[in-house]
Amino acid sequence: MNAFISMTFVVELFFETSDFNNLKLISLTAAIIKMIQKSFLTYFLILIVLSSAQAQKSKKEHWVDSVFNELSESEKIAQMFLIQASSHWEDNKLQDVEREIRTETVGGVVFTTGHPLKQLEATRNFQSVAKVPLFIAQDIPNGLGSLLDSTITFPTPLALGATTSDSSLWVMSKEIARQLKMLGVNMNIGLNANLATRTDITPRSATFGEERFLVTRKALTFLKAMQSEGILTCAKYFPIEGITITDIEKDVPVLHSFVDSLNAYPFGQLFKQGLPAVMPASKDLPLFYESKKAARKNDYSGAVLSSSFAGDWIRKQMKFNGLVVIDINTLEAASDRLKNGDAELFAFQAGNDVFITSGNIDPAIRKIRRLLKKEKQYEAQLENSVKKILGVKYDAQLYQKRELNTDNLLLKLNKETTKVLQQKIFRETITVVKNTDNTIPILSLENKKFASIVVGDTAKFNDFHRLVSKYVKSKRISVRSEKDVNRVQNIINSHDVVIVAFTSLTTEAITQQVAEILKTKKIDQQVIAVDLGAPGFGKYVNDLPVIVEAYAAQQPLMTLIPQVIFGGIASQGILPASLGTLQAGTGIKTKSLNRLGYSIPEDVGMSGNALKKIESIAKEAISIGATPGCHVLVARDGKIVYEKSFGYLTYENQTPVTDSTIYDLASVTKVSATLQTTMFMHDRGLIDIYKKARIYLPELGKSNKKDFTLKDILTHQAGLWPFLPFWAQTMKDSNYLPEYYAKEPSLRYPYVVADHLYASSAIRDTVWNWIVKAKIREKPQRTPYDYRYSDMGFYVLQRLGEKILNQPIEDFLEQNLYEPLGAYTTGYLPLMRYPISRIAPTENDKLFRKSLLIGTVHDQGAAMLGGVAGHAGLFSTANDLAKLGQMLLQEGEYGGYRYYQPETVRLFTQRQFETSRRGLGWDKPIPNDINSPTSLYASPRTFGHTGFTGTCIWVDPQFNLVYIFLSNRVHPDMTNNKLLNANIRSRIQDAIYESIFDYCVKNKTEITAEPNF
Known part of the structure; x- marks a missing residue:
């Protein structure tokens, strides 16, 4: 309105001026008018935004009020409950949960373990019978695989704290959110924003680390990624220190408390960014309030407060306006004198909003209703909590029905791009924390005897042994019990390089015994210790010359750690929390030696699905009697991404072909x-x-x-x-x-x-x-x-x-x-x-x-x-022949050593005459000729050779490829030409190139046509 008045004043001033030739006045007036117009436009836009926000607020308030008013008192109380369920349960037990949702109008369900397909079906059933849309919650800090079968797991939070860049965490968190949405999950209660405080790494694997700024940065990245995909996030284990009772009023303690600002810092930053829910650290604050009759100041003065009462403190002291969530199961575990419903009642009295429980909620609802009748002041608290719950549900757009599709669910949850992301993040977490004499990566492999030791159950760690043997010939032993410990001493006495993986599947006593033996190593002996979450490992870091920290015994690490040790990949992690005497922030970057690594096709721009065609061709060769068995290997960009054995050594089908078949x-x-x-x-x-x-x-x-x-x-x-x-x-x-x-x-x-x-x-x-x-x-x-x-x-x-x-x-x-x-x-x-x-x-x-x-x-x-x-x-074997091929692909360099000058490799591998396809010793393709020994897709720079027994090696520098096919097609008769007649080797090579083309088409990328050494 003021803008309109100002504009009117200026216009009147202009026309009252008799000197129309006064250009200065005209110019000034025009400028003023222009300024006022801009002000008016700004004012108008602000008015529109405010009006829109007000309208949106009105819609939210209308929905919240309308739903709230339709609920009975019992249903309002039930909205505060999240009941636990598992899709591993029998159908009748899941039907009990469905019945409770229908009859009690509970606020939501927290899924624990299970299978994604069955969980999705249960979620659809639960939402279909719910009077009010349900919170579907799950504790997923690092991927569905931590709880659900047949799904992908990412590194633990502590390992994620070791990554030096947050971009991978952002992409990972968004991918987790995408998967949660596919399952109908709308709340993730897996964000642990607490600081690691213990002296050994293993118990703290659920935290990002011990340094507050690092934890804050990681936690905010996780939160924002979840928010960007519309997933609610609950941060858990808010730390409250020194809470004591100063008085008892109406059976409720009067509190005296303080918070450690250092430990609470990440939570404070999360609150500022709109964190929807928080869970106090109940497991560290045991329940003391076991009987109202026993609650007296003299009995509990100085006692530690239950986490039930922490929520009220968080709300008042830290101005938190979101939901305070209490895990009732943890509270009940702290006392054996609670009756059914008592813990929920006490948590409600303390002013909390949401209760996670696994039991029947009827007793709790009855006790809270009796409290409401007896003490009317709690009615306002109930209304505030329930409306807050409904408001959060509205913000999460739960008022809208969302279709949940089970079609190809497992394929969608296990996308190849997600597997690539998994590999990438795990690579980034591996941390070399000690590297005496620059032992890692191991440069020289010759004239050395290697041994690989796994301390713990072996079944889970066979891949660790297998990957070590991809690089060197090694002696393998496993230490399952104390009687196996003596074998470690024998290995130390007889081997030059000993790699010892301490796993979480062992005891602190065995960890100590093996660590003591490793101290007896000879001066010129190399001992490399790998910590995979072993109990008590941090006590021995001063005694071990080389330490690789991997934080937890997760399967992808079994193949990645040997690659770091032998220079297949680099390490770049930093220690997120102290490990014994090693301080947080410790981390020694190691380099790649350009030795072959091991990954999946999509990691190098190839379609794993397209490579499946190799299997059908190989099986065809076996079925027509072209060969009793064979082995196929494909490497691109310095990584073996396909290696598979088919058939048997003979047609008697007694001994299968393996990757160690010679x-x-x-x-x-x-x-x-x-x-x-x-x-x-x-x-x-x-x-x-x-x-x-x-x-x-x-x-x-x-x-x-x-x-x-x-x-x-x-x-x-x-x-x-x-x-x-x-x-x-x-x-x-x-x-x-x-x-x-x-x-x-x-x-x-x-x-x-x-x-x-x-x-x-x-x-x-x-x-x-x-x-x-x-x-x-x-x-x-x-x-x-x-x-x-x-x-x-x-x-x-x-x-x-x-x-x-x-x-x-x-x-x-x-x-x-x-x-x-x-x-x-x-x-x-x-x-x-x-x-x-x-x-x-x-x-x-x-x-x-x-x-x-x-x-x-x-x-x-x-x-x-x-x-x-x-x-x-x-x-x-194919793997060892591939090392030769990769060295030549890298123009004479491999493992940190130069075998030939680049010009030597180029000279010998290039075509020598117009009248012949041959290089110097090497065979080469015949361009556009069906009689070419290679695929017609092979580039002119390709070089390699075939063997009479049914073998070949082809190296294509333009596509950065190494392809190896090994078979014994001459068994038992050398006149068997079916392998050649059926064109098996070149058809497999066709499939390799087609996987590159397929990937590029699907991902709209250009074909990588030059190697990057």
Whole structure:
């Protein structure tokens, strides 16, 4: 109105002015009018907002009043009750809850444990019979998996306190809220905003930490995320200190109390941000008010007040206007003299609003009604509490009916993106708190004996052992009881690196005994302790040189902690609460060594659902008899995201394939063994691949191979015959010639060809002489040889390498490549290192070796040489072969060590000629050609190799992929070509690329086309 008057005054002043040419006055007047117009607009907008708010307030008040007025006195009292239920209960027990909701008009239900589908169905039934919409509450601080089957669990609050960024907590909390909404849950009572106060970490796992600003920041993040999704939040365990009784008036104590401002600080900040509900720390404030007749000042002076009376103090002293929630079950547990309904009555008398109870609420309602009749002042309190409850329900939009859909519920609750988030957050929580001599990550793996010890029940922690064994060959033991403790001493005495996981599933006595043994370690011995919530662990932190803190024995940590120890991933957590003498805030960041990690497909931009196609293709291969079993591994962005075994070692289906099954790699040996020595020599300048082989092997100078260059040999363009059956020259009429073989080993016959067949010590020189003299392919004069795949060139390369390196190829590779990589199963002569039960059999050879081949090389030429050859003889698991592939993908660097210069890897893996697809030793795709050895999706930069026994390795730098397929398709007959005819290996590779494309389409992202090392 004042704006209108001001505007009128200015207009009148303008027209009363006789000097219309006075431009200054006109300009001034226009400015004033413009200012007034802006003021009027602002005033108008404020008026609209206030009117809207008033209208909204009126709607809320109208709904609250209308519902309140329709309730009987008993129903009003019942609105203050949340009754507990479990979807694990039998149907008749859930029907009892439903009946109580219908007849008593209770305020809500608190679900405990159960299954999400059954809980959702129960919630729908409960809401459908409720006269007033129900609070559906649940205590979910870190994911549904803490209470419900078949759902995801995130780190404990204390572990979340270890994360240095709150963004992951925000995303996690929003995801929890999303899942709660799907189940019809509208209140989360899982926010513990208390400060950790005990001296050991385990009892405090429900808190974010001990430092008030950290706890406040985390608690506010959790609250705001819940609020953003419309989920009510109750913060629990408000700490009140020093509450004593100074008088008793009408059977109710008069209080004298104070609050520790440090401990209460997080709650004060939550109150300012509109926290809807708070629960006092009842378990720390035992109930004293057990009998009104006994309540006398003299009896209770100085006694600690029950949490029932804390709520009134919070409301008055801290100006909290939300709901005060009391867990009646905890109060009843504090006294064995309470009758039914007494605890609820006392809690009501103390001015609290909401009572969580598990029992029949009829006695409590009757006692509160009697109190209301006897003492009218409580009627106003009842009205205030119930209207406050209804107001909160309105704010949560419970007045609107919400459809709850069970379709694909488990899939929606366990989305792959949620699993990625779970992995990410767990990675961020792992905290290295001591790292003497920078032990973690372990840099050198060679010449060391490793041991993995789990202190506690082993069933839950098998993944810990399994992941340690993915990096190194380790001795595994478990300490379940005190009688197992002595085994720890033996391990300490006989191993160089000992990793000990102290779990929550042990006793403080065993923790102490094992910790005392670890103190006896040798000076040069590395002992790494992992705390997974072990009781009493904090007492021994001064005695342990390296400590990884993981806060709780949660399953995802079993696979992540070994990755931190071996440099698959980095650690970045900080200690949120003191651990023994280690102060909160302690945290040593460790780095990744670019060793392979282990994760899920979506973590690297692949669709796990699309990768399921691999299983159907692998099972097809087995069903058509292409192979009795196989193993498939996929790694992207430095993480193995798919590794699965199919079938059995033989068609008798007795021994299943596992991730520890060792396969004969056949011609994959060429690139995984001999080519590695060639790359090494080139990288160090020991050879020149453009020179002729006779420069290094003079015996070739007078042969038909005198003009062969190393490059021609490597690219299979030297004119060598593909294959020469030398073994036939060592037999006559199916009998072994004695100058070559014997049935028993001796100095004269040292080389194992097969079971009960040993080759002469001269056999290697004999075969080499045959190779030197062997015929070569014919060609027109003055024309180069074309591409023709041959084994013969790798006999030559092996001989050359062993001469220049002055070492047998198997020893050189073991010392300089496989052991440093941690590829401990990769190598020749597996029977010298592993039991025959771990090795997949190949052919039942009826011509040459006349036996089933298990652990001896399938290739006849390699077998003649005792199992060590340049073209065949290597054995490996998929996991260890993947380490070699990843090193090459990373252009020669792996585990903090550089094996080759990047330009060496690039040179050998690139195409060499327009007329051939080959690299130097490596096979490559044929673009847009159905006859390509790879998927047609493979990029031109892809390199790899296949093996005759049904194996392959393919590395694609453009998509940052490593793909490995291992099988024994030649068992029991090497003429079985069904694997090749059905295109099994390349079809699986198709599915790998399709999973990338599928993920990008669904998530509207671009394909990552370059590696990030």
